[in-house]
Amino acid sequence: MVNTILKEADLFCPNSVRINFTIYHADDIIDNGLLTYLANLLFEESPDLIVFGYRKVDSNKKFIRRRTPKENRLYKGDKALGNLLLALEDNELFNPPWNKLYKLDIIIQNKISFSALTLGEDAVFNYCFFRKLNTIYSVAKPLYTYVTMRNGSATKRQNKFQLLVFNILNEQKKITMNKFGLNTDMVYETASIVACYDLMKRAFLQRDSLKSTVTNMKKIRKQSIVKYGFWGTILRCSIKNKIKLFLIYHIQLFKFLLCLQLLYLRLLRINEYVKHM
Numbered sequence: 001m002v003n004t005i006l007k008e009a010d011l012f013c014p015n016s017v018r019i020n021f022t023i024y025h026a027d028d029i030i031d032n033g034l035l036t037y038l039a040n041l042l043f044e045e046s047p048d049l050i051v052f053g054y055r056k057v058d059s060n061k062k063f064i065r066r067r068t069p070k071e072n073r074l075y076k077g078d079k080a081l082g083n084l085l086l087a088l089e090d091n092e093l094f095n096p097p098w099n100k101l102y103k104l105d106i107i108i109q110n111k112i113s114f115s116a117l118t119l120g121e122d123a124v125f126n127y128c129f130f131r132k133l134n135t136i137y138s139v140a141k142p143l144y145t146y147v148t149m150r151n152g153s154a155t156k157r158q159n160k161f162q163l164l165v166f167n168i169l170n171e172q173k174k175i176t177m178n179k180f181g182l183n184t185d186m187v188y189e190t191a192s193i194v195a196c197y198d199l200m201k202r203a204f205l206q207r208d209s210l211k212s213t214v215t216n217m218k219k220i221r222k223q224s225i226v227k228y229g230f231w232g233t234i235l236r237c238s239i240k241n242k243i244k245l246f247l248i249y250h251i252q253l254f255k256f257l258l259c260l261q262l263l264y265l266r267l268l269r270i271n272e273y274v275k276h277m
Contacts, residue, residue, distance in 0.1 A: 029145035037143070038101050045074050045137050049129070050101040051093060052139035056146045064148065067092050069138035076135045082180030084136060090239075095123040099144050106132050120165045127172035131179045197244040200254060 041050055053068030069091070075084045088094040106112070112128045115121045174184045247254040 031143045034143045047135045047137040048103045048133035049136045052099055053142035054099045054144040054146050055142045056148055066142055068142055069140050071140050074137050078180045082182045097122050117165055120169050123169055124172055127176045130176050
């Protein structure tokens with residue numbers, strides 16, 4: 001749908017109005033004055049991309065977490081843009097398209113579109129866009145509220161695990177980092193870690209065969225350690241993936257924590273049932 005809109009914008013919008021676009025979900029919440037605020041930033045700074053913070057809430061509007069860039073600042077130059085790319089990824093601000101305002105001409109001229117992937121298509125789009133921009137303005141406050149666990153959301157859909165997706169994302173990240181002159185030798189391909197972690201978690205929560213899952217985990221784990229060595233792997237991954245890697249190497253602890261999560265989810269369902277009695 002978004003790709004169709006972009007094509008129509010190229011055909012029917014005159015250059016004077018074909019400036020920027022952003023993507024919102026119909027059931028999410030934007031702050032009052034958001035569009036006016038972004039319009040003023042465009043007039044004052046003229047960035048190719050604006051990135052702002054967000055809040056994440058559940059379907060009952062209960063607060064989950066908040067993510068914001070570190071400062072209000074215009075970034076330009078390969079070094080600054082490259083460092084911002086890594087900072088956005090570490091703070092869960094890079095992947096989503098709904099916390100950004102894109103310069104439409106860059107998308108149209110470079111024929112950037114969303115891929116047919118069922119998982120990770122937003123990140124691929126952003127990697128492609130980042131390689132073509134020259135300036136980014138970051139806004140250090142949340143201007144958008146994302147409602148998770150709603151019908152149709154990526155967190156709600158039970159996507160079949162796709163190791164290929166993580167390989168594609170890693171390749172796109174390396175290409176983008178090379179563009180900004182960043183050293184990709186210290187970038188660990190996170191596919192193995194995320195694959196092991198997701199396989200175990202989903203198999204447990206969905207009551208699939210844990211035996212076959214653990215066997216696959218050990219196989220993937222062995223491949224990654226053969227390639228990098230244990231401490232090399234530790235150095236090359238983010239804090240979030242360090243935690244995942246620790247749990248992968250301590251499967252019994254991982255199972256115990258998943259049992260606690262399962263118990264917590266059941267208690268939540270019981271609580272909801274009691275409320276509606």
